[in-house]
Amino acid sequence: MTKSKTIPVAIQGERGSFSEEAAIRLLGKNVEVHCCEHFEDVFRAAEKRRVRYCVIPIENSLAGSIYKSYDLLLRYHLQIVREVNVRIRHNLIALPGVSFQQIRTVMSHPVALDQCEKFFERYPRLIRQSAYDTSGSLKKIVEQQWRDCAAIAGERAAKYYGGEILMAGIEDNRENFTRFFLLSSEPEVLTNADKMSIVFSFSNAPGALFKSLSVFALREIDLTKIESRPIHGRPWEYLFYIDFLGKMEDPKIQNALNHLREFTEFLEVLGCYPRDSRQRKKRM
Amino acid sequence: MTKSKTIPVAIQGERGSFSEEAAIRLLGKNVEVHCCEHFEDVFRAAEKRRVRYCVIPIENSLAGSIYKSYDLLLRYHLQIVREVNVRIRHNLIALPGVSFQQIRTVMSHPVALDQCEKFFERYPRLIRQSAYDTSGSLKKIVEQQWRDCAAIAGERAAKYYGGEILMAGIEDNRENFTRFFLLSSEPEVLTNADKMSIVFSFSNAPGALFKSLSVFALREIDLTKIESRPIHGRPWEYLFYIDFLGKMEDPKIQNALNHLREFTEFLEVLGCYPRDSRQRKKRM
Numbered sequence: 001m002t003k004s005k006t007i008p009v010a011i012q013g014e015r016g017s018f019s020e021e022a023a024i025r026l027l028g029k030n031v032e033v034h035c036c037e038h039f040e041d042v043f044r045a046a047e048k049r050r051v052r053y054c055v056i057p058i059e060n061s062l063a064g065s066i067y068k069s070y071d072l073l074l075r076y077h078l079q080i081v082r083e084v085n086v087r088i089r090h091n092l093i094a095l096p097g098v099s100f101q102q103i104r105t106v107m108s109h110p111v112a113l114d115q116c117e118k119f120f121e122r123y124p125r126l127i128r129q130s131a132y133d134t135s136g137s138l139k140k141i142v143e144q145q146w147r148d149c150a151a152i153a154g155e156r157a158a159k160y161y162g163g164e165i166l167m168a169g170i171e172d173n174r175e176n177f178t179r180f181f182l183l184s185s186e187p188e189v190l191t192n193a194d195k196m197s198i199v200f201s202f203s204n205a206p207g208a209l210f211k212s213l214s215v216f217a218l219r220e221i222d223l224t225k226i227e228s229r230p231i232h233g234r235p236w237e238y239l240f241y242i243d244f245l246g247k248m249e250d251p252k253i254q255n256a257l258n259h260l261r262e263f264t265e266f267l268e269v270l271g272c273y274p275r276d277s278r279q280r281k282k283r284m
Numbered sequence: 285m286t287k288s289k290t291i292p293v294a295i296q297g298e299r300g301s302f303s304e305e306a307a308i309r310l311l312g313k314n315v316e317v318h319c320c321e322h323f324e325d326v327f328r329a330a331e332k333r334r335v336r337y338c339v340i341p342i343e344n345s346l347a348g349s350i351y352k353s354y355d356l357l358l359r360y361h362l363q364i365v366r367e368v369n370v371r372i373r374h375n376l377i378a379l380p381g382v383s384f385q386q387i388r389t390v391m392s393h394p395v396a397l398d399q400c401e402k403f404f405e406r407y408p409r410l411i412r413q414s415a416y417d418t419s420g421s422l423k424k425i426v427e428q429q430w431r432d433c434a435a436i437a438g439e440r441a442a443k444y445y446g447g448e449i450l451m452a453g454i455e456d457n458r459e460n461f462t463r464f465f466l467l468s469s470e471p472e473v474l475t476n477a478d479k480m481s482i483v484f485s486f487s488n489a490p491g492a493l494f495k496s497l498s499v500f501a502l503r504e505i506d507l508t509k510i511e512s513r514p515i516h517g518r519p520w521e522y523l524f525y526i527d528f529l530g531k532m533e534d535p536k537i538q539n540a541l542n543h544l545r546e547f548t549e550f551l552e553v554l555g556c557y558p559r560d561s562r563q564r565k566k567r568m
Contacts, residue, residue, distance in 0.1 A: 061519035064351055085519075175517045204566040209510065210494075210501035217494035224520070226493065228510060233459045235345035235369075236508070236566050282488040282520050 006032035009182075010045035010054040013133035016153070016160030018086055020135075022180035023055045025084045037132060039068045043076040046185050054078070054183050060088070061177045063111050065227050069181075070241055073199070073270055074229075080197050080271025081190065082182035085278065090116055090171040093138050093163040094150040100166050105129050107137035108152035116152055119170040138163050179276075189248060195224070195275040196248065199241045200260065200267040201231060208263065209240070215259040216244055219252050222283040241270075245283070248272040290316035293466075294329035294338040297417035300437070300444030302370055304419075306464035307339045309368045321416060323352045327360040330469050338362070338467050344372070345461045347395050349511050353465075354525055357483070357554055358513075364481050364555025365474065366466035369562065374400055374455040377422050377447040378434040384450050389413050391421035392436035400436055403454040422447050463560075473532060479508070479559040480532065483525045484544065484551040485515060492547065493524070499543040500528055503536050506567040508559075525554075529567070532556040 009031050011019035023031045034051050036042045046054040056072075059065045073080075090112055094103060106113070106120075107129045113120075120126060131137040137151035142161045150166060151157070158165050202208040216223055225243040230236075246253040248269075261267055293315050295303035307315045318335050320326045330338040340356075343349045357364075374396055378387060390397070390404075391413045397404075404410060415421040421435035426445045434450060435441070442449050486492040500507055509527040514520075530537040532553075545551055 059514075061514055062516055064514050067348055173516055175519050177519050202568075204568070206504065206506045206567045207501045209507060209568045210497045213494045213497060217491045220490065222490045223493060225522075226510070226512060230343075230345055230348050232346055232457055235459050235461050236463075238509075238568070283490045284486075284488070284493045284522070 004030055006030050007053065008032045008034060008051040010034045010036055010042045010051045012036055012039050012042045012056065014136040014139050016138070016157035017133060017135035018088060018154050018156075018178060019055055019057065019180065021154065021156055022057075022084050022086050022178075025086065026055060026082050026180070026182045027053065039072055043072045043078065043183075046078055046183055047076050049185055052184070053081075055180050056183060057178050058181050059179050059225075060111065061175060061179075062115060062173055067229065070227060070229050073241075074239065074268075078183040078185055079187055080181045080273050081184045081188045082273050083179060083195070083276050084182075085177045085179050085276050088115075088171065088176040088178050089154060089169055090134075090152045091155060091158065091165045092119075092150050092167040092170055093153055093158045093165055095141065095145065095147055096162065096164045098147050098150075098164070098166075102148055103150045103166070104148040106150050106152060107131045107141065109134045109137075112152045115171050115173070115176060118172045119167075135160070181271075182273075183271075189272050190274055192274045193272040194247055195243065195245055196253070196272045197241065197243050197270040198257070198267065199239055199270055200264040201237070201239045202264045204237060205263075211263055212240065212260060215256045216242075219256050221246050221252065221256055224283060226284070245275065288314055290314050291337065292316045292318060292335040294318040294320055294326045294335045296320055296323050296326045296340065298420040298423050300422070300441035301417060301419035302372060302438050302440075302462060303339055303341065303464065305438065305440055306341075306368055306370050306462075309370065310339060310366050310464070310466045311337065323356055327356045327362065327467075330362055330467055331360050333469055336468070337365075339464050340467060341462050342465050343463050343509075344395065345459060345463075346399060346457055351513065354511060354513050357525075358523065358552075362467040362469055363471055364465045364557050365468045365472045366557050367463060367479070367560050368466075369461045369463050369560050372399075372455065372460040372462055373438060373453055374418075374436045375439060375442065375449045376403075376434050376451040376454055377437055377442045377449055379425065379429065379431055380446065380448045382431050382434075382448070382450075386432055387434045387450070388432040390434050390436060391415045391425065393418045393421075396436045399456055399460060400454050402456045403451075419444070465555075466557075467555075473556050474558055476558045477556040478531055479527065479529055480537070480556045481525065481527050481554040482541070482551065483523055483554060484548040485521070485523045486548045488521060489547075495547055496524065496544060499540045500526075503540050505530050505536065505540055508567060510568070523550075529559065
C-alpha cells in the first residue's frame, strides 16, 4: 500500500485548531500540518521552503483585522493563492467525565474569551485565563489532567485530544467567521482566480486616498476590504491594503493598477486567488 | 491655604503611565487621576458622570489603531474634546540598587515588549512577561520587592514608584508616539476646534466608500485618518471612522456632512477638537 502524497503546511497554533480546519478546507485531507507558536515562524517556514504552504488568519467578522498578519504579509514575500471563510463555533471542552460544576478556570485565546462574554456573565464563578491558542489550551488540560479546567475551542480540538464538550456554541454572536489565506512561496495563480489583494502607500498629498480609490471606482471594480497600517518611522503615515474583485489578466485591472502606480510611491500585488463563494464578501 | 480645584479624569492603567502623562498634557497638573483596569471601565466612569473626563489612547504610530477604543467610542456616547500626541520612550526600570545582571524577567504591556524586540535579541537570557499596563508592572515589582525583575515603562513611572532606570530609551524605533483623546460626557467644543472625527456605515453598494470620500475630496477637505471596523452580526460589512481637518461651523463642512448623509445608513459626529499642532498629522 502506498501512502498518498502529503502536502506540508505551516499553521499558527496546535493540531485541532481552526487554522488546521482552514488548511484542510484549502488543501484537502492530505495536509501534513506543521504547528508553530508564533505567526512569524509560520511565515518563515514557508519563505525558507521548509513547507510548501502556510495558512494564516487575516480577519474575523467580529474582532476585525489581524494586524500581525497584515504586517507580516508585507515583510515576507509570499503569495496569497487561496482564501477560505471558516465558521467559528466555540465550545466549552473538558476532560471526559468532568462535570460543569467542577470547572473553576476557563482557558483560551484572548479573542475567544472575549467572544464568549455572555457565557462568563452567566457564570461569574469562572476565572478566565489567556493562552496562545484555543486548541493548545485543551492540549495542555489533557496533558496535565486538570479536572478543574476547561478550554474554549472548536469541535475539532475535542475530537483530536479526546476532550468532552460540556457546552456547545457558547459564542455571543453566531455570525462569527474567520477568513484565512493560503500563502505560497512560489508564484501560483489558479485559473479561476477572480479576487486580488494589493498594498500601497503614497507620498503625502491631500486627496491621495480618494484618487487611489478612484482608479477602481471609475472602472467599476468592486472593493471588498480596505485596511490601513502605520508606516514604521513615519508617524501618522499609512500603508493601505485593498482587496478587490477582478482577474489579473483583465486589461481593466491592468489599467487600474498602472493608473494607481502614477501616484503611489510603493505598490505590491499580494496575490490573485478565487474568492470563497460559500460566504461572499460584500462590496463597497 | 486653599487647594486649587482638581479635575477628575479616568485613565486605563496605573499612576505614572503614559495615559497619566496624556491627562496632564491635556488638562494641566490639577488632574485627579482615577485608575481603571479595563478600557470599558474608563468609558463607563465618564458616562456615569463619576468623572468629568476620561483619556484613552486611540492609535500608536508603530502598533497602529487601538481597536478596543474605536469600538467603545461607538458604544458609549462621549464627545472627543481634545487630542494629544505623546512621545513613547521605553526604559528598563528596577528596584533601586538592583544591577542589570540580576534581572531575569522583564514585565510590561505586550505592545511595549514588542516595541523593544532588539533589546531582547541582545539579551536572550531575559524572559518576557505580559502585564496589563507598563506602569502597573513597575508598581507590582516595587510592592513585591522583586529583585530579579524589571519593568519596561516611562520615566514618569520610575519617578512615581521610586524605581531606578537601568537603561533608557530601549525602544526599537524612536518615532514612537501615541495619540490620546480626551472624552467628555458633556458637549463641549473649544473655539479653536479645527479637526473632526466621525463614524459611518452605508448599505452595501459598489463604490460606496469612494462616494463617501468624494464628499470631502470634492470640497478640498483633508482627511488625516481612516479606520474600518467590522459591524457585529453582519459579516464582512464595516463601519468607517474618519478624521478630517475643518471647523464644525464652516458651511463647507456642514455641506459635506449633509452630502454624506445622502448615502450613509448611519452617521455620527464623535467630536470637534483642536488638532495637536506639536506633531502634526499628515494629510491623505
